[in-house]
Amino acid sequence: MAFEGLTDRLQKAMEKLRRKPKVTEADLRETMREIRLALLEADVNFKVVKDFVKTVREKAAGAEVLKGLNPAQQIVKIVNEELTKLMGEEAVPLNKAPHIPTVIMMVGLQGAGKTTTAGKLALRLKNESHARPMFIAADVYRPAAITQLQQVADQIDVPVFEKGTDVDPVEIVREGMDVAKKNHNDYVIIDTAGRLQIDEQLMDELANIKELVNPNEILLVIDSMTGQNAVNTAQGFDDKLDITGVVLTKLDGDTRGGAAMSIRAVTGKPIKFVGEGEKMEDLDVFHPDRMASRILGMGDMMTLIEKAQKNFDEEQAQETMDKMRENTFDYNDFLAQMDQVTKMGPLENILKMMPGMANNPALKNLNLDPKQFAHIRAIVLSMTPEERENPDLMNPSRRRRLAAGAGRPIVEVNRMIKQFNQMRKMMKQVTNGNLSGMQNMFGGQMPGGKMGQMAMSRMARKMKKDKQKRIKKLRKLRKKK
Known part of the structure; x- marks a missing residue:
């Protein structure tokens, strides 16, 4: 993705600031120097860089910022605002004629x-x-x-x-x-x-x-x-x-x-x-x-949500959520979800839209070869209808048969089944408003630190509220009957 190097440089510069209990004028100068070099290396026009750094420095140099509460976060906020202004502040729609065409x-x-x-x-x-x-x-x-x-x-x-x-x-x-x-x-x-x-x-x-x-x-x-x-x-x-x-x-x-x-x-x-x-x-x-x-590595949840809304069938998504909650999510659902996710674009690009994931070391080492999806599909399609509907049937002899049917090594079949079971367990926890599954996935740390934790907490709360609304709705329907 574009900006990867720039994101990395800017995040490192901001991280240095965050680690300091107090930000001095010298710290600010060093951060501005890092930002200037990062922008120039990203091939941003020299005059644009000069003006940008000058504006950020002037806004960040005020006593109310450097001496205020959490100055590092305020400087990040200023950089974010100025980057947005630099690129135009808001989306501009197509001009449309008063009459066709x-x-x-x-x-x-x-x-x-x-x-x-x-x-x-x-x-x-x-x-x-x-x-x-x-x-x-x-x-x-x-x-x-x-x-x-x-x-x-x-x-x-x-x-x-x-x-x-x-x-x-x-x-x-x-x-x-x-x-x-x-x-x-x-x-x-x-x-x-x-x-x-x-x-x-x-x-x-x-x-x-x-x-x-x-x-x-x-x-x-x-x-x-x-x-x-x-x-x-x-x-x-x-x-x-x-x-x-x-x-x-x-x-x-x-x-x-x-x-x-x-x-x-x-x-x-x-x-x-x-x-x-x-x-x-x-x-x-x-x-x-x-x-x-x-x-700035803060993610792009709005674009991610829009992509999901465009590519996911709402009724099917709700049905899948219910199955995850009830732990009845099977391989047929897994295949359908995989198809819908691949429509959204390369998986690494989707993950980078999550807060803090743009330069996550785990993501950088993740090899997301599109062929892997084809191999997973081949393994799932080698299952009998009964096996797809009941994931717990996967004993060693069935796994060997799947490997032969899909033309994949048994190790790959075992890995896919293990990942499916882990995902099913984690999604059951998340859909029930429990974030521990997601935290365990990231080694006890949510992606994006506090920002990622807040985003995930909001998502979990929304899921819980949706669940409560559905329960109320069902109760009302039962009373009418």
Whole structure:
């Protein structure tokens, strides 16, 4: 994930402060130096770093902070607030036309991921507002650009207007707009051409398309792995086109993430979406406050909850909770839950959204090979229906049969069964409002220290309240009967 190195450096700097009973001016200077180096190493723009550190130092240097109660926590709070401001304070929604269609121009350099991002955005619009988007294929220069757009469109069932590669892009857009109005498409997404670098011909063409359609959005798609070049690209496109927003791609890759923290400060234009995966569903609204929390290792519970709500069936989830509470959770439920969790994205990314888990040593050493899920599935599917419904039947001879049926070593089968039993026991404790199972899992310490403990306590209390509400509801129903 992006920001891993930055998160590690900042957490270490903050941890040094937390260990001190009293924070002096010298301690503050040392912390500011660590923050400055961490940001520069993360490829954040030098001027942005300079201004950021100056602001934090001025706010943290006040006597009321250094001499107040728990100064380290107050400084962390100031850093968190300033990081959020740096990246834009709040999420910025898409601009929408007062009448259909809303026109969105996708612009950017070649290889940034414009076409794939256009597909992700169209799917998001379809899922969120039942929109009927249409693509216009205006990239007539890149080999197979139209074919790629058509393949993306086929995956999500969205029509494409194209006229081949021998027609002027401005004319293609003109005719495409007529078709969209005729077919009452609510969104038109124009996939424009890119270049390896900004040039006058590209900019003139984009300016002509802009003048023709007067788009509601000009979204600049930027590869976050390009570091400082991302900021220069954003400035170049903004100067020529007056972009309305930015989409950062490959934020899940091996990137230092500095672009996300520099673009808003340098251009004044908001980051509207981020791409953190290769699937069509992997496009998320950019929330500066949540990203700041993730950078500081404080987790991102809101995004985690939203992902869960989007991918989990509520009735099935409630049924699973009841089974966990009653200790009747079986391998059929386990398989269904595993399928729903994998839809949320890579498991290590999900775990990093929990408070204190971003740089947890246990998580760093955790090898979460996607093939392991396939192996677990093969083992479970090798069970008989009776074995799946009754996990306690797993004696040695049955385990040997499972290993042969799934083509996996017996050691792997034993490990999976042991982990399943541990999980079943722990989840029974948690769903009944007892946190000892979770504490034992982390060696007596909750993830994220006090912050993690508070989050887990809130979750346990909510589960207990939900349980009490259901019991009251059942009693009322019985009385009516």
